[in-house]
Amino acid sequence: MNFTFQDYYYGYLSIDKKELEIGKRIFSSDQRNKPLNGQFVQYLISTHIDGRLIFSVAPQYYDDLFEFIKGQAVDDADEIIEMLDIFFSNKLESFKLRKMYRLIPGEDYDIWSSSNSSAVKLTKEIFMEALENIDEAEKTEAWESKKGEILEDRKFVVLDGKKVVSACKISDIDFGGGNIAVWTDSDYRNKGFGKEVVTEAVKWCIYNSILPIYWVDAENTASISLAKSLGFEVKSQEIVASITL
Template identity: 30%
Template sequence: MLKLQSDKYVKVRPLFKTLEYNLGVEAILSGTVQGDVYVDDLQNPSTACMFDGVHHFYMGGNEKNQDFNSSLSKLIINDIFPKIKNEGKEVDYFFFYDDSSEWEKELEFVLKDIYPGKTYRRYYNFYAGDSVLSLDMLEGFKLRKIDSELMESTDLNNVEEIQQWAFTESWSGKEDFLKNGFGFCIIKDKDIVSWCMADHVFGGNCEIGVETDEDYREKGLATRVVSACVEYCLSEGMDRIGWSCFESNEASYALAEKVGFKIFKKYPVLFGWYNSYDNLFVQGDVSTKEGNFEKGAQLLEKALLLAEADDDDFKRSRISNRDSVCWAYFLAARAHALSGNADKCINRLKKGFELGLPNKDMLNDSAFDALRDNEAFKQL
């Protein structure tokens, strides 16, 4: 596997044809966003992986290239993941791929040692000529375009959220965002309460996202700020505006549809967290909730091994610490109970109570129903 120079990215463009709707791909290929592209051959690449340096991996080309896939697995485990952790960017990651191909099956091999999960996302488009919902602003609130003065403000609450948007994988900072991006926000008194900003802008296309302060949700503010952003895009002559969200985020796609976006694609992605403990904890809990009890138990046990070893990832966890790790034991106990392993379940419950599980009422959880007549369980 070889790293392609940025002036040669045109060579891999055909490999990402099915992902070109995602402007993150175009942003890297065009050089507007820094990213790395790894290929099997510098002159005639047939397989490629594109990485934006933080969250997103894009797979293209021949998914059956075993030499490339093996090298990619080593690169991810030995280079990319440690580098991200050392930089303190222990966030989530996503693998995008052509869902009509066999990339998902091959990625199970590539990522087998980091235990990703699978979820679904939606992608929406709004085209020039589509009708956008237009609403009057609520009394006491005002719409404002995001500019340098606003981003440098010291007396507005949530301004740091606006500033952070300009330091994602899409933008190199405030100057880059203000020059090449755009956004709008709604302000009430000294609070920025809702904001819609560009994630990518390329040619006549862009992608946008929205956030609303928790104290101001369900008031129609997100609808208004997104509509304002779309109207701005149309006034600037843009042809297409993209919007993406998780399939589970009904509020997000309901908002997009209300404004006038139309569904383009529903697609699977593999995802996880760079922090091994957090990833195992979450994936184990999700697997249990999805009914895959044995897998859930296995992943949670791997998380507990890291906790018991006081591993660096456990120390840096955003989910657990020494005071709350008892809940990991409880979740592992549930998974073991549901998979029929009574002894392991009771062992994990005992350890959880030793470490601070608050009370025995949680034993009323229906996951433990099969253990009601178990003498060891009764003695807990």
């Protein structure tokens, strides 16, 4: 990869470096209206860049946010959450404010250190076999919604027979960064399957010159531990205002 986390992050947040250097702290971003993993929309991301608090916000909220925070000297995470709760209370229904971490593989991360993995690339055949107990119409609908990531080899699974018990995919690729989304069936946790599928997803990213991005809720200690055990390091801490689709 010939780019850095900063290159990715500035693009993802729509930060103009020159404007940042002269003190701008609110940036309008069309990316904030784009669903992530088909599940939720992050209308606002607040984080610290070079020690300064900045906001990346959907264009439709930019002017109101500019007026709302003008002159306010907030910096503590709880203060930011309280402020944003007030701001979005009459703008969004059922929104959430969450503390999040964004991690990437550290300098010492070695994708070749793991061996004997039971993770395999998800194929159409495996996908369809896992859906054997549903009718053809539902199978077709499911395939149409997932075929992009499957045909592009962006999803990896661990199987118990025909059942998918753990999965990881690169759900979205933006500004040179690939979002790593991992899931493991509750009956199959603590067996190392999550590590195996994440490792394969990271390999895919490296092969394709994409920066693996592990974005996780700060309260999800199990997922954070999984990422750190693989050599991921926290690169940013964020407050995010989002809705679930």
